[in-house]
Amino acid sequence: MLIKWAQLSDIHHLYNNYETTVMRDNLIEYLHNIQDEIDWLFITGDIAHRGGSYGPETISFLDSLLESIDIGKQHLFIVPGNHDLNRNPMVDRLASHILSAPNAKDEVNSIDSGTFETILSIQEPFFRFYKEYMDEEYPKNALHFVKRCPGFNVLHINTCLIAGSKGVEGKILIGLSKLYEATKHLPKDNTINIAIGHHTINCIHNDERESLLNRFSDSRIDLYMNGHVHKAAYHNESDNYNNTQMFNIRFSCCRSIF
Helix, strand or coil, X not given: XXXXXXXXXXXCCCCCCHHHHHHHHHHHHHHHHCHHHCCEEEEECCCCCCCCCCCHHHHHXXXXXXXHHXXXXXXXXXXXXXXXXXXXXXXHHHHHHHHCCCCXXXXXXXXXXXXXXXXXXXXXXXXXXXXXXXXXXXXXXXXXXXXXXXXXXXXXXXXXXXXXXXXCCCCECCCHHHHHHHHCCCCCCCCEEEEECCCCHHHECHHHHHHHHHHHHHCCCCEEEECCCCXXXXXXXXXXXXXXXXXXXXXXXXXXXX
């Protein structure tokens, strides 16, 4: 199957100076010129900057992206990034407590509903934006979810549960129990499975990283797209059961044949 897609990450739309205006205008023009090469758009976080708002200029820019490619919102997939969060001292303390546990993976999997809701509250600006722009609720309590498309599925991974706290670089926790529940919605057939998240595999906490790769293998994830580090990179994760292509890209247009 041929999938024609573009990935965009780390927009940081708070910046609005000469350089960024030129860059964004050039991006819109470039996408318009190759619109026949793109059917799907993935945005892997950091639409805002340091918890900034999703104001009219941000919405207008996203509209321009879709118009330049001539696709609708049903062909758009979005996950949050660490700059889409509003930082909060209480959440910072809760995250520090989780990270200080002897086994952070078990700790984040077993947090009570009240603590989970408090930690998740710093993502509310993103959730509101998502509902208003995508005309659908972000399933925040599930944290991770699957969208089915013709011939492929998209696993949305919210890597930002503790990403708004200090000192979490390389210690990102995603909550593997919730991820496992989400992967149960991937059909057991030959359709392509794409996962999207903001953080790279190397950003994931040591307690979770190997288990996350195991979930990718068991769930037959063919492609993982992410951003965050503002540096293009690609590698392949292989085992006896599955190959997962890892794309760490700020902007890319690709044709993938599976």
